[in-house]
Amino acid sequence: xxxxxxxxxxxxxxxxxxxxxxxxxxxxxxxxxxxxxxxxxxxxxxxxxxxxxxxxxxxxxxxxxxxxxxxxxxxxxxxxxxxxxxxxxxxxxxxxxxxxxxxxxxxxxxxxxxxxxxxxxxxxxxxxxxxxxxxxxxxxxxxxxxxxxxxxxxxxxxxxxxxxxxxxxxxxxxxxxxxxxxxxxxxxxxxxxxxxxxxxxxxxxxxxxxxxxxxxxxxxxxxxxxxxxxxxxxxxxxxxxxxxxxxxxxxxxxxxxxxxxxxxxxxxxxxxxxxxxx
Amino acid sequence: xxxxxxxxxxxxxxxxxxxxxxxxxxxxxxxxxxxxxxxxxxxxxxxxxxxxxxxxxxxxxxxxxxxxxxxxxxxxxxxxxxxxxxxxxxxxxxxxxxxxxxxxxxxxxxxxxxxxxxxxxxxxxxxxxxxxxxxxxxxxxxxxxxxxxxxxxxxxxxxxxxxxxxxxxxxxxxxxxxxxxxxxxxxxxxxxxxxxxxxxxxxxxxxxxxxxxxxxxxxxxxxxxxxxxxxxxxxxxxxxxxxxxxxxxxxxxxxxxxxxxxxxxxxxxxxxxxxxxxxxxxxxxxxxxxxxxxxxxxxxxxxxxxxxxxxxxxxxxxx
Numbered sequence: 001x002x003x004x005x006x007x008x009x010x011x012x013x014x015x016x017x018x019x020x021x022x023x024x025x026x027x028x029x030x031x032x033x034x035x036x037x038x039x040x041x042x043x044x045x046x047x048x049x050x051x052x053x054x055x056x057x058x059x060x061x062x063x064x065x066x067x068x069x070x071x072x073x074x075x076x077x078x079x080x081x082x083x084x085x086x087x088x089x090x091x092x093x094x095x096x097x098x099x100x101x102x103x104x105x106x107x108x109x110x111x112x113x114x115x116x117x118x119x120x121x122x123x124x125x126x127x128x129x130x131x132x133x134x135x136x137x138x139x140x141x142x143x144x145x146x147x148x149x150x151x152x153x154x155x156x157x158x159x160x161x162x163x164x165x166x167x168x169x170x171x172x173x174x175x176x177x178x179x180x181x182x183x184x185x186x187x188x189x190x191x192x193x194x195x196x197x198x199x200x201x202x203x204x205x206x207x208x209x210x211x212x213x214x215x216x217x218x219x220x221x222x223x224x225x226x227x228x229x230x231x232x233x234x235x236x237x238x239x240x241x242x243x244x245x246x247x248x249x250x251x252x253x254x255x256x257x258x259x260x261x262x263x264x265x266x267x268x269x270x271x272x273x274x275x276x277x278x
Numbered sequence: 279x280x281x282x283x284x285x286x287x288x289x290x291x292x293x294x295x296x297x298x299x300x301x302x303x304x305x306x307x308x309x310x311x312x313x314x315x316x317x318x319x320x321x322x323x324x325x326x327x328x329x330x331x332x333x334x335x336x337x338x339x340x341x342x343x344x345x346x347x348x349x350x351x352x353x354x355x356x357x358x359x360x361x362x363x364x365x366x367x368x369x370x371x372x373x374x375x376x377x378x379x380x381x382x383x384x385x386x387x388x389x390x391x392x393x394x395x396x397x398x399x400x401x402x403x404x405x406x407x408x409x410x411x412x413x414x415x416x417x418x419x420x421x422x423x424x425x426x427x428x429x430x431x432x433x434x435x436x437x438x439x440x441x442x443x444x445x446x447x448x449x450x451x452x453x454x455x456x457x458x459x460x461x462x463x464x465x466x467x468x469x470x471x472x473x474x475x476x477x478x479x480x481x482x483x484x485x486x487x488x489x490x491x492x493x494x495x496x497x498x499x500x501x502x503x504x505x506x507x508x509x510x511x512x513x514x515x516x517x518x519x520x521x522x523x524x525x526x527x528x529x530x531x532x533x534x535x536x537x538x539x540x541x542x543x544x545x546x547x548x549x550x551x552x553x554x555x556x557x558x559x560x561x562x563x564x565x566x567x568x569x570x571x572x573x574x575x576x577x578x579x580x581x582x583x584x585x586x587x588x589x590x591x592x593x594x595x596x597x
Contacts, residue, residue, distance in 0.1 A: 008400045015396045016403070019410055025425045025469070026413075028435060032428065045428075045435035093314060094322035100313035109323055116330040120578045122530070122554060122571040124333030126340060126564050130347065131333070150329030153322050172313065182312050211418035213533045214551075218559055229420045233537070236424060243428050250421040261416050265409045268416060269477050 033057070033247035040244045056248040063235075069249060072231030078141050079227060080209045083148035084202050090149060091156030091201060092191060098157065099164035110161065116154040129218055139223030147219060148209050156201045163197035164190075200271040203264070210257060228253050334575075340568035347564045358569030368570070371548040375577070378464060378549060379528030383521055385468040390475030390520065395509075398483045408480065412473040419470060423537035426466040427453065430538070456546040459539050463547055466534050471527070475520045482516030483509070518589035525581045529574065550574040 028045050035043070036053040043050075060069050098106045098113075128147065129138065137143030171193065175185040191198075213229040220226055226234070232249050239245055261268055341358060345351035362368045393411055397404045414422065429435050430452040437449040452462050486509055494504050510517075532551040535541060541548040541556070550570055558567025 004400055004402070011396060012401050012403065015393070015401065015407060018393075018396075019407055022469070022472075023410060023413075025422075025429060028428065029425050041433075045438060090322045090325070093318040097314050097316060097319045101316070106319075109319060112323070112331075113326060116326050118582070119330055119334060120526075120530075120575045121330075122551070122578075123337035123341075123568065123575045124330065125337070125554070125571065126558050126568050127333045127336035128329065129559070130564070146325075147329070150325040153326050154330065157322065157326075169313075182314050186314050207416060211420075213418070213420045213536070214555070218555070221559070229418055229533075232420060232424075236537075241431070241433070246424055247428070250424050253421050254417050257416050257418070258413070261413065265412070269408070269412055272412075272415065272474065272477065 029247050029250060032243050033251050035244050037242070037244060041241070053244075056244040057252070060235075060245055060248045060252065069228070069231055069235065069252065072226045072228045073252070075141060075225050076210060076228040079144045079148070080206055082141065082145035083152070083209045084205050086145060086149040087152055087156040087201055087205050088198055091153060092160050092194060092198070093186070094153075095157045095160030095164055096186060096190065099161045100169065113154045113157045113161075117158060121151065125215075125218065132219060138219050139221075140225055144216065144219055144225075144227075147215065148205070151215075152205050152208065155204065159201050159204075160194065160197050163194055167193060199264075199267055203260070203268055203271045206260075207257065337568045338572060340565050341572040342569075343565040345565040347562050351565065354565075358566050359573070361566070362569060362573060367545045367548060368553060370545060371550055371553050372573070372577075374460060374547060375529055375531075375549040375551070375574070377460065378467065378531050379525050379581070381464045382467045382471060382528040382531070383524035385464070386471045386475045386524055387517075387520055389468070389472045391479050393472065393476045394479035394483055395505075398480060399488075408477070412477055414470045414472075415474045415477075417470070419533040420537050422470050423466055423534040426462065426469070426534075427538050430462045453539050454543045456543055459543060459547050463531070463534055463538055466538065467528070467531055471524070475524065478516050478520045478523075479513060482513035486512040514589065518586065521589065522582055522585045525585055526578055529578050529581065550577070 031048050032040060032045065033056055034052050034054070035049040036051075036055055039049060039053075063069050094109075098110050132138045132143050132147065137146065167190070171189050172180075172182075172185040175189045176182070180188070211229065212227070213233065216227040216230045217233070220230060232253060235249055236246050342353060342355060343351045344354050344357070397407050397411075401407065431437075432449075432451045436452065440446065440448050450458060452458050491504055491508050494508050499507065530551055531549060532555070535547055535549060535552050536555075539547045541552045550573060554567050554570045554574065557563045557570060561567075
């Protein structure tokens with residue numbers, strides 16, 4: 001009874017118009033970033049650039065000095081990759097022990113993890129900052145990686161644990177009977193079977209860490225090491241209405257995420273809908 | 279010989295319920311094999327307890343002191359909280375926090391549900407549309423805020439558009455306007471979060487059986503009737519998730535404010551999150567900043583729990 005009628009076609013066109021109007025800001029972003037300095041001020045925002053000019057991108061990417069954009073991209077990559085690696089390693093082994101062993105202490109640990117997901121993080125920020133500062137973990141990438149592992153571990157453990165509960169124990173039992181140690185059974189048999197969970201953890205953690213501004217601003221504030229969002233904030237603060245340069249930085253910060261998104265958009269959407277429910 | 283034959287025939291004919299299968303493993307029993315090593319959980323448990331529990335408890339304690347990060351501190355009871363509720367700027371920040379949270383929840387849910395329903399059935403390009411509409415969600419909130427800063431700029435596209443359609447009178451310095459700046463922040467947040475809410479509703483709508491909707495339509499239910507009596511009951515869990523997550527996220531909005539207005543003009547767009555940052559980290563008042571963070575935490579917990587109860591109660595009352 002629900003068939004593709006003229007009315008459905010009309011609805012499809014209407015949704016497309018609404019979507020394109022909704023994405024207009026991204027169009028403005030791209031055309032403005034590609035305009036030379038003069039044109040930004042003189043032409044209409046909607047108008048495409050008369051000639052495509054990568055001058056703004058070149059200027060941003062060749063900036064040097066303490067909080068330069070290229071250096072901050074490197075820092076952001078190091079911190080994001082380090083945090084994902086730690087969250088995959090610690091999250092998977094912990095969830096494995098919690099999900100497979102059924103002792104009183106594993107249940108208590110699981111509830112500790114669940115409550116930590118719900119607990120708002122704001123109140124802990126000041127003590128964490130003071131603690132990190134006293135042991136020299138502010139203003140460097142290592143401190144930031146450890147902080148992110150601590151903040152996101154509950155999410156990672158929760159996601160892995162729900163995957164482990166759905167996987168039968170026969171694989172690792174077979175591996176152990178064939179002579180594998182528990183460590184080998186986990187890393188060579190179980191973890192490879194968990195690649196969907198690893199993908200979800202990596203996507204969610206990667207997005208949160210890469211896009212974060214608040215924690216980087218506090219824990220890296222005023223230091224030599226800056227992540228891309230903080231460098232963007234500082235850099236934009238020094239520019240008045242140089243929108244083509246501001247937008248070049250903005251686009252550079254979006255490209256890695258959008259590239260991953262186009263490549264694995266289904267996993268992104270499912271990871272978000274499934275992962276953040278918990 | 280006969281004995282062994284009898285034995286073997288007997289084992290074959292044993293009824294299934296009498297077979298000596300190993301009993302199912304009970305909790306507390308030693309399992310067949312050991313799953314990893316128990317100490318694998320140690321580093322993670324230590325980090326979760328330290329980063330989440332110890333830090334939060336310590337922060338709760340700081341909230342009742344006048345510590346400035348250096349030197350001596352005194353326990354001052356509710357002094358910090360009296361100061362918060364006497365300061366008109368901070369009361370304004372509490373109000374703005376609630377305004378942004380509720381405003382963003384209402385608008386993202388209305389638009390998200392509309393888009394979800396519009397693309398849910400029959401559209402040929404629904405997956406492309408879903409990908410495009412979800413795209414803003416994955417972008418950095420700070421980067422998105424700069425795009426909107428350009429749009430709301432006095433020489434920007436919004437005022438330009440108003441000029442073109444002849445509404446010059448409505449042109450404003452949006453981000454420096456005491457009334458409109460908070461709306462600019464709200465629009466920025468709603469633009470970015472609508473795709474997320476839409477995806478939650480699309481997952482919920484997938485659970486509405488086509489047959490039931492068709493049956494309702496054949497029985498004479500109109501579009502509104504089908505929505506009210508078939509779709510809404512089925513997506514109630516999605517409504518609970520979308521509104522609860524939205525409130526929690528909305529109460530913590532920070533990046534967009536710092537990028538768009540920095541809390542100005544004259545504190546018109548300050549929220550608890552921006553004030554926690556400014557008091558604790560810009561001014562070094564760790565005790566007072568923690569008190570503000572405690573207020574924010576209590577508000578988040580109260581609304582998260584309330585929201586859960588309201589959506590759950592209604593579904594029980596319905597059944």
